[in-house]
Each structure stands twice: as structure tokens, then as C-alpha cells.
Amino acid sequence: MLVALAGGVGAARLxxxxxxVVDPASxxxxxxxxxxxxxxxxxxxxxxxxxxxxxxxxxxxxxxWGIAGETWTVMGALAELGGETWFSLGDRDLATHCYRTQRxxxxxxxxxxxxxLAVARGVTTRLLPMTDDPVHxxxxxxxxxxxxxxEIDFQDYFVRxxxxxxxSAIRFAGATDSTPAPGVLDAIAxxxxxxxxxxxxxxxxAPILAVPGIAAAVAAxxxxxxxxxxxxxxxxxxxPADRLLVELGHESxxxxxxxxxAPWAGTLVIDESDAELAGKxxxxxLTCVVAPTIxxxxxxxxxxxxxxxxxxx
Ligand code: FO1
Numbered sequence: 001m002l003v004a005l006a007g008g009v010g011a012a013r014l015x016x017x018x019x020x021v022v023d024p025a026s027x028x029x030x031x032x033x034x035x036x037x038x039x040x041x042x043x044x045x046x047x048x049x050x051x052x053x054x055x056x057x058x059x060x061x062x063x064x065w066g067i068a069g070e071t072w073t074v075m076g077a078l079a080e081l082g083g084e085t086w087f088s089l090g091d092r093d094l095a096t097h098c099y100r101t102q103r104x105x106x107x108x109x110x111x112x113x114x115x116x117l118a119v120a121r122g123v124t125t126r127l128l129p130m131t132d133d134p135v136h137x138x139x140x141x142x143x144x145x146x147x148x149x150x151e152i153d154f155q156d157y158f159v160r161x162x163x164x165x166x167x168s169a170i171r172f173a174g175a176t177d178s179t180p181a182p183g184v185l186d187a188i189a190x191x192x193x194x195x196x197x198x199x200x201x202x203x204x205x206a207p208i209l210a211v212p213g214i215a216a217a218v219a220a221x222x223x224x225x226x227x228x229x230x231x232x233x234x235x236x237x238x239x240p241a242d243r244l245l246v247e248l249g250h251e252s253x254x255x256x257x258x259x260x261x262a263p264w265a266g267t268l269v270i271d272e273s274d275a276e277l278a279g280k281x282x283x284x285x286l287t288c289v290v291a292p293t294i295x296x297x298x299x300x301x302x303x304x305x306x307x308x309x310x311x312x313x
Contacts (some may be wrong), residue, residue, distance in 0.1 A: 003191040004029045004216070007204025008047045009238060010230050010295075011197035013053035014308070015307075017301030019055060019125060021309065028126040028187040030214070032199070033110065034137035034172055034207030037155045039087055040078075042097035043104055047204070048129060048154075049096055050170040064238060068090045086160045111181040128187070130208045131176035137203055141249065142166040154203065159308050163240035167247050170202055175210040180217075188217040193312045196227025198293065200241040201260050202248060209264070226311045227265040228293055228304065229257045233273045237294065253277065258284040261312035269293060269304070269310050282288035287311075 002022065004015060006029045018027055032047045032291045046065060053059045055065055059066045070090030079085045089097065096117060103113045109132040118127050139157045141166075143149035151171065157163055188194060199205055209215040218225060234253050236242040242252040250256045254270040258281040261268060270278065271293040281288040289311045295301040 001187070001191050001195055002027045002195060003187050004046065004195040004197050005199075005208050006031045006051055006197045007030075007199025007203055008035070008050045009054075009077070010228075011033060011047070011199045011204070012051045012059065013295040013301050014195070014197045014228060014304060015051060015125065016054050016298065017295060017305035018305070018308075019303040020298065021305050024055070025124040025126070028128060028183070028191070030128050030130055030181075030184050030187070030208060031114075032204045032207050033129045033131065034135050034203065034210075035154050036134075036136070037087075037153060039084065039089070039155075041101065041306070042089075043101045044089075045089075045099050045100065045110070045114070045129070048117075048127060051124055051127060052121055055118075055123045055125055058121065060076075078223070081149055087155060109181075111183075118216050126183075126187075128181050128184055130181065130184065130214065131178040131211045132181050133174060135175045135178050135207060136173045137207055138168045138171045138173050139203075140169040142168040158240075163243075167244060170206070170244075170248065172207045172210040173280065175207065176212065178211050179271070180211050180213050183215050184211075185213055188214070188221060191221065193225070193309075194225045195308055196217055196223050196225060196261065196265055198228040198230040198237075200230060200239055200244070200252075201242050201257055202241065215264060222264055224312060225265040225267045226267040226269060226308050227257075227261050227287075228269045229254045229271065229274070231257050232271040234292060247251075255280045255284065258286050258288075262286055269307060269311055 036045045060066045099254040110129045111302050138151040141149045245252040254274045269289045275290045278288040291307040
């Protein structure tokens with residue numbers, strides 16, 4: 001049994017590789033829900049949906065989110081009404097959020113709804129939200145000297161502002177009062193190995209580890225944890241991970257990732273383009289594996305999955 005700590009598109013790609021090389025049902029993905037938001041009264045869980053759609057073969061590879069071949073009738077009609085359209089919800093994607101919101105209003109947990117949606121999409125990999133409780137990633141834009149700037153929600157930062165604003169702090173509101181979703185801690189304790197997917201260290205992996213009990217459970221398995229660096233040649237392949245790392249005082253490199261992950265990961269897989277930094281990664285106390293990590297095709301995703309499985313030894 002494998003456990004994967006998962007954010008959005010990078011995690012979804014690695015999971016799509018893993019399901020090519022091991023039984024999909026033998027994988028449990030513990031998915032970040034700090035990005036979850038409510039829009040139009042609908043509960044949206046972007047990372048859960050990205051993973052589900054990808055494993056169902058429905059993912060939109062151009063955007064990295066949503067469903068391929070979407071139609072946008074509802075968004076168009078909403079625009080005519082002057083409604084909020086900065087967060088694009090395709091017609092089929094909207095059905096997911098309607099289903100989730102209805103089931104939550106009936107008293108189902110997020111974990112139950114996530115499992116129902118996975119079954120409906122034919123996904124046999126076990127998908128667990130990190131928690132059933134509300135946890136919200138909130139970011140503080142960097143102000144000028146002495147200026148007090150209010151926090152903003154993750155999707156306000158990421159989508160509405162195109163993550164084009166410097167950040168001075170990140171907080172996972174609600175995390176200290178949250179508990180891991182049922183099955184998360186047992187899955188981590190019983191897994192043959194735990195995989196840190198190539199997701200944003202500060203806004204995808206960190207919120208998962210902020211749920212009380214999860215960081216300790218993963219650290220207890222440190223020798224069996226293999227993480228994949230989302231930073232390649234100093235940059236994020238997608239999204240603001242590189243800028244966020246620098247803005248928050250970390251190094252945007254595989255060495256910076258190694259420093260952040262050293263408490264809980266025994267091995268870090270880095271891209272071939274960073275091969276010369278392998279020694280510095282190992283100096284942080286992790287075993288370093290150098291391999292191609294850019295999952296541009298399903299075959300490359302399967303190749304990285306094989307690398308990760310072998311890396312644990
Ligand atoms: N990302 C965007 O950049 N623009 C969007 O309009 C957008 C819509 C959207 C709708 C549903 C969904 O599940 C995800 C969506 N995303 C969008 C992606 C998402 O907000 C972020 O990529 C993740 O939260 C980061 O992992």
C-alpha cells in the first residue's frame with residue numbers, strides 16, 4: 001500500500017504515473033483542502049477535483065484544472081447577469097460542486113463525498129481529504145514599509161490576482177482545530193511507503209502537514225518517505241512555488257526543498273538538470289536520487305513513478 005501527499009496538478013500527474021505501474025486501489029492519496037473555497041454558494045475542492053479528474057482521464061491538460069472539452073454556458077449566462085466570473089467553472093465541473101454541496105448540506109462528510117465522486121468517475125484509488133474540517137490557506141500580501149495589509153484567501157491570491165502579488169506570510173486558518181480525515185493516520189502508519197508529490201511545498205504540502213497528527217505520522221515513517229522536488233532548475237514548472245519560497249525566506253532550489261522536507265522525508269528525487277546539487281541535498285540529511293522528473297507525457301509520469309518506487313529501495 002502506498003500513501004501520496006497530494007496537491008493539484010503535479011500530484012495528479014505523478015498519481016497518473018503510479019496507477020500505470022501499481023494497482024490503483026493500492027494507493028491512498030491524502031489531498032490538500034486548504035485551497036477549498038465557496039463560490040455561488042458551492043463548495044469547491046480544487047485539488048481533490050484535479051486529482052479525481054486526472055485519474056478518471058477527464059483532466060484538461062492545457063489548464064491543469066477542470067475537465068477537458070468543457071462548455072461554459074453557465075459562466076456566460078452569469079457574466080450577462082454581472083455575476084462573479086473570475087473563477088471559471090465549466091458546466092460539467094459545476095455538476096461536481098453541486099453534488100458536493102448538496103451532500104455536505106445533507107450531513108455527509110467531505111471524505112464521504114470525495115469517495116462518492118471518485119466511485120462515480122470510476123476512480124479506484126482511495127482519495128482522502130487531509131481533513132473533513134474547514135482549513136483555509138490565507139496569505140498576507142507584502143505591504144509597503146509599515147503598511148498593514150489584510151490577509152486574502154488562497155483563490156483570491158491564486159486566481160483573482162494571478163498570484164502576481166508578493167506575499168509576507170501564509171497561514172492555515174482552522175488547522176490547529178482540525179483532525180485528520182478518518183483513515184489518514186492509519187494509512188500513513190501502515191503504508192509500505194509515503195510519497196511526497198511534486199506539489200507546492202508552502203501551499204500544498206504544508207497545509208496537509210499542518211493538520212495535527214499528520215506531520216508526526218509522516219516523520220515517524222521518514223525512512224520510507226520519498227518526496228519529489230517541485231522545483232526544477234530553480235523554478236516551479238507551474239504556479240508560484242519559486243516566488244513564494246523566496247518571498248518567505250527559503251531558497252528556490254532543490255536544496256531549499258531539501259531543507260524544508262528534511263524533518264519528514266528520507267529521500268528527495270530531483271531533476272537531472274539539478275544533478276550538480278545532489279551533494280548539497282545529501283548534506284541536508286536526505287538521500288538524493290537524480291532522475292527525469294518533468295512529466296510531459298504519460299510515459300514520463302510512469303517513469304517517474306518507477307523511480308520513486310525504486311528510490312525507497
Ligand atoms: N485556476 C485558474 O488559474 N483560473 C481559474 O479560473 C480556475 C478555476 C478552477 C475551477 C475549478 C477548479 O477545481 C480549479 C480551478 N482553478 C483555476 C485551479 C485552482 O484554483 C488552482 O490551480 C489550485 O487551487 C492550486 O492547486
